Each structure stands twice: as C-alpha cells, then as structure tokens.
Amino acid sequence: MSMEYRMRRTLPSDRAAIIMPVDHGLIFRRIEGLETPATPFAAWAAQGVTGFMMTPGQVKQTEVFFARNPQLSRVLAIDTYYDYREMDGNGSHGLITTVEDAVRMGVDAVKMLFPWNISNAERTAMCTRVGQVVSACDRWDIPLVLEPVLIGAPRSEEVINEEEQVARIAYDLGAHIIKIAFPGEERTKRLVNELGVPLVIAGGPLAGEPADTIEAVAETIRAGARGVIVGRNIWQRERAIAEKTLAEIASLTRTASFND
Numbered sequence: 402m403s404m405e406y407r408m409r410r411t412l413p414s415d416r417a418a419i420i421m422p423v424d425h426g427l428i429f430r431r432i433e434g435l436e437t438p439a440t441p442f443a444a445w446a447a448q449g450v451t452g453f454m455m456t457p458g459q460v461k462q463t464e465v466f467f468a469r470n471p472q473l474s475r476v477l478a479i480d481t482y483y484d485y486r487e488m489d490g491n492g493s494h495g496l497i498t499t500v501e502d503a504v505r506m507g508v509d510a511v512k513m514l515f516p517w518n519i520s521n522a523e524r525t526a527m528c529t530r531v532g533q534v535v536s537a538c539d540r541w542d543i544p545l546v547l548e549p550v551l552i553g554a555p556r557s558e559e560v561i562n563e564e565e566q567v568a569r570i571a572y573d574l575g576a577h578i579i580k581i582a583f584p585g586e587e588r589t590k591r592l593v594n595e596l597g598v599p600l601v602i603a604g605g606p607l608a609g610e611p612a613d614t615i616e617a618v619a620e621t622i623r624a625g626a627r628g629v630i631v632g633r634n635i636w637q638r639e640r641a642i643a644e645k646t647l648a649e650i651a652s653l654t655r656t657a658s659f660n661d
Contacts, residue, residue, distance in 0.1 A: 418628030449651025500537035547576035589624035
C-alpha cells in the first residue's frame with residue numbers, strides 16, 4: 402500500500418476526520434471510561450467517527466472487529482512518556498514498537514508524541530528519534546502523526562505560543578500529519594496556511610460543556626484543519642450526552658471537503 406492510500410484512509414477528502422483516541426493507558430494507566438480497553442470500538446464505531454487512535458495491545462485484540470468494519474481507520478501509538486508530571490529530561494520518552502511492526506499489523510498511520518518541556522539533551526535525543534521514525538515511515542509508506550506538546554502544562558498563552566513554535570519543528574523534521582491542542586481559530590488557520598501539511602486538532606481532557614467542545618470543532622473546521630482527535634470529551638460524558646455531542650461534531654465534519 403502507498404503513502405497516499407494510507408493518508409486518504411486516515412484523512413478522507415470528503416469530510417474532516419473524527420479520530421477517537423483510546424490509547425491513554427500508555428500514559429495514564431487505568432482511566433475512567435477505558436477500564437476495559439477493547440470495548441470503545443464497538444461502542445462508538447457507528448456514531449460518526451472515521452477511525453481510532455490505539456495501542457498495540459488494542460490493535461491485536463480487535464483484529465476481527467476491524468476486519469468487519471473496514472471503513473474505520475487505525476492510528477497506532479508507537480511511543481510512551483514517563484513521568485509526565487516530572488521534567489527530569491532523563492530518557493522519559495521512548496518507542497514501544499517499530500514502524501515495520503505497525504505495517505505488519507495493517508494500521509493506516511502511526512502516532513508519536515513530541516514533548517518539549519524537557520531538557521535540551523532530551524530535546525536533541527527526541528529530534529533524533531523523530532527523524533529515525535520519519536525515515537522508517539517514508540521507507541514503509543505509512544504516515545506519521547506527530548504531536549508537539551508541553552505535557553502536563555496548563556493551557557496558558559505562553560504554552561500555546563510554545564506549542565505553535567514546536568509545530569514548526571515537527572514540520573521541519575518531516576511529520577506527515579501534525580496533531581496539536583486547539584490554539585484558537587486564527588492560530589489554527591495560520592498553521593494550516595504556513596506549514597502546508599495536514600493539521601488535526603486534539604480535544605484534550607474532559608472540560609467544559611458539550612457546547613464548548615462543539616464550538617471548538619466548528620472553529621477548527623473553519624480554520625481548515627483536516628480533522629479532530631476527540632476522546633475524553635466524548636466517552637467520559639454521560640452516554641446520551643456523549644452521543645448527542647458526537648452527532649453534532651460529525652455533522653460539522655461533513656460540511657468540509659478537501660481538494661486532494
């Protein structure tokens with residue numbers, strides 16, 4: 402399969418993508434709403450999502466389900482980060498599987514964190530790691546979703562500005578898709594226009610009212626982002642509210658289309 406085929410599976414041209422992340426166990430361990438890690442797929446697959454962001458264990462345990470639902474894409478998390486509450490810069494980030502293994506599993510894309518609130522030595526090691534993964538992705542024709550992030554940092558203006566700058570580094574390292582926490586409509590539009598690579602917006606932890614999530618998605622789509630990564634703001638809400646919220650988000654994503 403080609404890079405282009407996998408990109409179109411991950412980011413369809415006829416709508417903005419809704420990729421539901423359920424890979425939180427790699428960092429947060431047992432988390433409310435994901436106590437049984439293989440259950441979210443059947444629970445949410447028919448609710449308008451286009452794919453899921455998953456761990457290697459989840460991919461292996463759900464092969465039959467995804468074979469029966471080939472319309473859904475799979476993005477594999479290939480790394481983890483410990484301890485997100487500390488800034489020791491001492492090898493906290495590492496890969497947990499390889500790009501070759503991801504291709505063997507049949508997933509559509511791989512995802513990697515790009516934490517930046519770490520020491521200069523670890524930043525250098527991080528860039529080296531990303532460069533090696535990009536090289537492997539190009540060799541195996543599978544896109545890398547790279548996530549510039551200041552892990553655990555409050556959403557201050559300073560943090561938002563810094564993540565925007567780190568998104569440029571992600572571009573320069575060769576990321577095929579950039580995932581970033583929502584920096585606001587105007588900043589999103591600027592990143593889309595300046596970088597020229599697909600941008601997807603992360604929903605972050607459960608916060609605010611459903612209307613806030615829906616409005617952020619509307620702004621994201623107006624700004625030209627290719628999709629939203631929304632998980633905890635859906636599956637950590639009461640089921641009826643979550644379904645209604647996701648239905649409204651899905652309706653918004655179907656108003657977008659892309660010329661590729």
